[in-house]
Amino acid sequence: MNKIKKLLSFYERGNKISCITAYDASMSKYLDSMGIDIILVGDSLGQVIKGEKSTHNVSLGEITYHTKCVKSGLKNSLLMVDLPKGTFKNKTQALKNSRKFISNGFADLVKLEVNTNNLGIVEYLVSKRIPVCAHIGLLPQTIKTKSGYRKYGKSKKEACVIYNLALELTQIGVDIILLECLESRLARRICNDCSIPVIGIGSGNSLDGQVAVIYDLLGISYNVIDSFITKHTSPLDNQINKFKKQLK
Numbered sequence: 735m736n737k738i739k740k741l742l743s744f745y746e747r748g749n750k751i752s753c754i755t756a757y758d759a760s761m762s763k764y765l766d767s768m769g770i771d772i773i774l775v776g777d778s779l780g781q782v783i784k785g786e787k788s789t790h791n792v793s794l795g796e797i798t799y800h801t802k803c804v805k806s807g808l809k810n811s812l813l814m815v816d817l818p819k820g821t822f823k824n825k826t827q828a829l830k831n832s833r834k835f836i837s838n839g840f841a842d843l844v845k846l847e848v849n850t851n852n853l854g855i856v857e858y859l860v861s862k863r864i865p866v867c868a869h870i871g872l873l874p875q876t877i878k879t880k881s882g883y884r885k886y887g888k889s890k891k892e893a894c895v896i897y898n899l900a901l902e903l904t905q906i907g908v909d910i911i912l913l914e915c916l917e918s919r920l921a922r923r924i925c926n927d928c929s930i931p932v933i934g935i936g937s938g939n940s941l942d943g944q945v946a947v948i949y950d951l952l953g954i955s956y957n958v959i960d961s962f963i964t965k966h967t968s969p970l971d972n973q974i975n976k977f978k979k980q981l982k
């Protein structure tokens with residue numbers, strides 16, 4: 735059984751899915767050993783690794799480099815890779831770039847930010863047997879100002895568009911839907927009404943699984959705008975303080 739089928743059967747048995755980002759081999763090895771279901775090489779690396787304000791300048795080459803690093807540490811977890819901004823502008827480009835990851839089992843799944851404008855591209859990828867995670871709600875690749883970092887689906891009109899998009903994506907045949915920063919009642923409704931795993935970040939707890947950026951969990955994210963963990967101390971603090979004590 736391939737890893738996606740295994741994950742689906744895990745979900746169908748009522749289990750919750752865990753997904754955490756990693757950008758290097760040590761972290762992916764650790765998360766894998768902790769039984770994390772999906773390791774995501776996210777374009778959040780623009781912020782947490784490169785120290786930039788957004789995900790906008792992450793290149794396919796950078797995602798590929800970090801995917802190679804992460805892949806080295808993996809045994810059991812499923813490997814999901816973000817298609818960065820500008821790398822899936824049309825069907826041909828999206829397929830070519832997705833195949834770079836999916837061919838030869840390099841990665842298991844590509845994730846792309848989806849709105850009503852690029853649904854056709856997603857449908858095309860699925861028709862070409864590319865396993866897809868559709869990321870909807872807050873779409874960091876399209877955000878131009880800080881005000882874009884907000885809860886989505888609060889107004890009836892916006893909620894309706896996002897809800898219908900999720901249903902269409904399910905019909906198209908994507909494997910997973912990822913909700914970012916969605917109003918939690920809407921997120922729960924989407925999760926209840928879609929027959930595929932719906933995981934989320936900043937979208938409430940009533941979903942099929944949760945996503946986290948590893949540096950948020952460690953409390954040391956470089957750029958906290960896109961962070962949903964409001965913790966100011968890090969679990970690393972004790973270790974660092976112990977280390978410093980040795981030097982005294």
Ligand code: KIV
Nearest residue numbers: 755776777778935945
């Ligand atoms: O790039 C990323 O890490 C993501 C998560 C925030 C969902 O897309």
